[in-house]
Amino acid sequence: MTTISATEAIEDVRFLDDAEAVLENKTNPLTGDWVLPPKRFSGSDSTSESFDEKNKRSDSKSVMAEGYSKPLIKLPPGTLPRERVKVLQQWECVVTQVCEDSFLAELADLTEPGNPLELAEFSFEEVSLDDRKLLEVEAVFYWCIGYTTSKSGQVQRISEIRFKRSPKWTRALLNSIDKRSAEMYEQFSGDS
Amino acid sequence: MATLDQPNHTTLEVSVFGPGYGESVVIHLGNGEWVVVDSCLNDSRNDPVSIDYLEKIGVDVSNQVKLVVATHWHADHIRGLAKLFHSAKKAKFACSQALRNPEFTNLLAACDRVQLVHRDSSGKEFSEIIREINLRKERGKRTAAGPDFWMVEGLPLIPPDPGKRAGITAVSPSSQTVTDAKVHFSKLMPNHGDQIKRFGKSSPNDFSAAMLVHHGETSVLLGADLETGDDELRGWNAVLASENIPSVRSMAFKVAHHGSENGDHDGIWSDLLSPDPFAFVTPFAKGPKPLPTEVDIERLKNRARRICCTAWPPTEKPKSRSKAVQRTIKEMTTFHTSVRRRVGQIRFRVELSGNGELAIEHFNGALDL
Numbered sequence: 179m180t181t182i183s184a185t186e187a188i189e190d191v192r193f194l195d196d197a198e199a200v201l202e203n204k205t206n207p208l209t210g211d212w213v214l215p216p217k218r219f220s221g222s223d224s225t226s227e228s229f230d231e232k233n234k235r236s237d238s239k240s241v242m243a244e245g246y247s248k249p250l251i252k253l254p255p256g257t258l259p260r261e262r263v264k265v266l267q268q269w270e271c272v273v274t275q276v277c278e279d280s281f282l283a284e285l286a287d288l289t290e291p292g293n294p295l296e297l298a299e300f301s302f303e304e305v306s307l308d309d310r311k312l313l314e315v316e317a318v319f320y321w322c323i324g325y326t327t328s329k330s331g332q333v334q335r336i337s338e339i340r341f342k343r344s345p346k347w348t349r350a351l352l353n354s355i356d357k358r359s360a361e362m363y364e365q366f367s368g369d370s
Numbered sequence: 371m372a373t374l375d376q377p378n379h380t381t382l383e384v385s386v387f388g389p390g391y392g393e394s395v396v397i398h399l400g401n402g403e404w405v406v407v408d409s410c411l412n413d414s415r416n417d418p419v420s421i422d423y424l425e426k427i428g429v430d431v432s433n434q435v436k437l438v439v440a441t442h443w444h445a446d447h448i449r450g451l452a453k454l455f456h457s458a459k460k461a462k463f464a465c466s467q468a469l470r471n472p473e474f475t476n477l478l479a480a481c482d483r484v485q486l487v488h489r490d491s492s493g494k495e496f497s498e499i500i501r502e503i504n505l506r507k508e509r510g511k512r513t514a515a516g517p518d519f520w521m522v523e524g525l526p527l528i529p530p531d532p533g534k535r536a537g538i539t540a541v542s543p544s545s546q547t548v549t550d551a552k553v554h555f556s557k558l559m560p561n562h563g564d565q566i567k568r569f570g571k572s573s574p575n576d577f578s579a580a581m582l583v584h585h586g587e588t589s590v591l592l593g594a595d596l597e598t599g600d601d602e603l604r605g606w607n608a609v610l611a612s613e614n615i616p617s618v619r620s621m622a623f624k625v626a627h628h629g630s631e632n633g634d635h636d637g638i639w640s641d642l643l644s645p646d647p648f649a650f651v652t653p654f655a656k657g658p659k660p661l662p663t664e665v666d667i668e669r670l671k672n673r674a675r676r677i678c679c680t681a682w683p684p685t686e687k688p689k690s691r692s693k694a695v696q697r698t699i700k701e702m703t704t705f706h707t708s709v710r711r712r713v714g715q716i717r718f719r720v721e722l723s724g725n726g727e728l729a730i731e732h733f734n735g736a737l738d739l
Contacts, residue, residue: 266691266692266694266695267691267692267695272568274656274657274658275658280704282658282705284656290689292414292415293689293708294390294689294708294709294710294711295391295656295708295709296688296706296707296708296709297655297656297685297705297706297707297708297709298699298703298705298706298707299703299704299705299706300702300703300704301704304702316567316568317567318567318568321702323694323695323698323699325694335694335697335698337698337701337702344565344566344567345566346562346563346564346565346566347560347561347562347563347564347565347566348562349562351483351484352560352561352562354483355476355479355480355483356476356479358479358482358483359472359475359476359478359479359480360472360475362475362478362479362497362500363472363475364515365500365503365504365515365516366470366475366478366500366503366515366516366517367470367471367472367475367515367516368514368515368516368517
């Protein structure tokens with residue numbers, strides 16, 4: 179964890195009841211490089227300075243509001259190392275046959291869409307357990323090859339197969355089709 | 371060496387086009403009148419190969435193409451068909467009578483509404499054709515709504531004009547197939563609560579419209595993707611039993627369903643074709659086993675004088691990519707190939723009178739098997 183200095187550029191400070199819960203909550207609107215400062219900023223630490231002492235020496239950006247134990251501090255973008263993914267190649271695939279322990283698929287190149295259709299056979303083992311129940315003829319999946327770079331800088335080549343989770347036909351969707359179908363039938367069949 | 375040029379006015383030409391996946395047949399009936407049956411895209415995948423070819427040999431597509439036919443609605447037979455029909459301003463449109471039901475338009479509307487896979491085009495091509503037909507009607511360029519011809523066994527699409535022009539007659543689908551089509555398409559339609567997924571194909575494919583191109587004793591049988599099932603009233607069984615189709619024996623056969631066993635029937639060779647006919651095949655690379663298989667090729671060799679294929683083999687080595695990607699593909703797959711893109715052409719020409727030599731030429735990689 180990067181040591182935070184009260185004098186370094188800090189973009190924003192928020193004071194929340196439970197800063198840790200906010201950071202863990204993936205739907206929280208706070209995005210970007212929000213961090214919790216190290217324990218020494220906690221008001222509950224018996225060795226830390228008192229609230230008043232901290233206020234005297236700190237600038238406004240690192241002042242802790244009374245009653246809150248930990249501020250959330252936003253650092254400038256790119257300050258903290260992040261995991262990065264570099265995609266080298268992507269396909270949109272459709273399962274054409276399911277065999278005993280493998281499946282065949284047709285692959286449409288999404289990286290260079292002008293390329294011809296490809297055909298490939300995969301082992302079931304390449305599909306995550308969660309996705310296996312989706313594996314059937316006409317199922318759509320995406321295959322992505324690339325590199326990930328971890329926060330610590332470790333580079334790893336990745337290959338990921340992810341099945342598309344399609345929504346279900348709703349009554350509203352089917353009704354909209356009925357209406358369109360009736361128009362098309364009148365135009366197509368010549369019957370009014 | 372054969373060159374690409376326009377045929378004489380009294381020459382019947384049947385040109386069969388096909389890459390590893392896709393098929394189109396371009397026909398010169400005679401007298402500068404052309405017909406296009408089905409559609410696939412050219413090498414660069416941006417235009418129908420039929421437009422490419424016709425423009426190359428100096429044919430005015432907008433005026434000289436008289437009829438555009440969709441034998442059925444599978445993607446490998448209709449890619450680019452809407453663009454072709456749009457370009458062929460004077461052309462009439464024909465498709466299988468088996469598609470004339472609300473259940474089929476239900477499927478088209480569903481394809482329009484939900485596109486699961488970005489390359490999936492079959493529903494959209496038909497929808498575009500319907501729009502084009504409607505547009506022409508609104509502009510006063512046609513009076514009838516819908517296709518000009520709903521193809522069913524025995525229906526003449528273009529009558530022959532002796533000495534000047536060959537005719538075209540549909541030999542399928544059968545009346546029974548048309549009747550059963552409603553039930554078939556309704557089963558494909560999803561219900562409330564079903565997962566949205568791509569629509570499957572039916573088997574056997576007996577909705578497909580096969581046809582005869584004929585002038586007197588000169589004729590060519592175009593098999594489309596018609597198959598033979600168990601039902602005597604459908605598929606090739608029905609064609610062979612029909613009393614509504616011209617009783618001519620064809621000297622050449624665009625083999626049905628990419629040479630598969632399902633698309634074959636002994637009766638085709640004994641009753642519909644002359645002895646030692648020429649056979650033209652378009653491959654199908656996408657299935658579990660590419661068609662025609664080695665067994666299919668052997669079978670066809672025993673029946674035909676000469677088997678010509680538009681593209682062989684139907685698959686090729688995939689495009690080269692970076693080392694990291696190539697390595698990963700090798701690790702992840704037990705098999706990886708690419709559908710052959712180059713569109714080969716088999717050109718068959720014979721005088722309408724049947725006199726004179728017939729000529730078969732190959733272009734762009736087509737070859738004899």
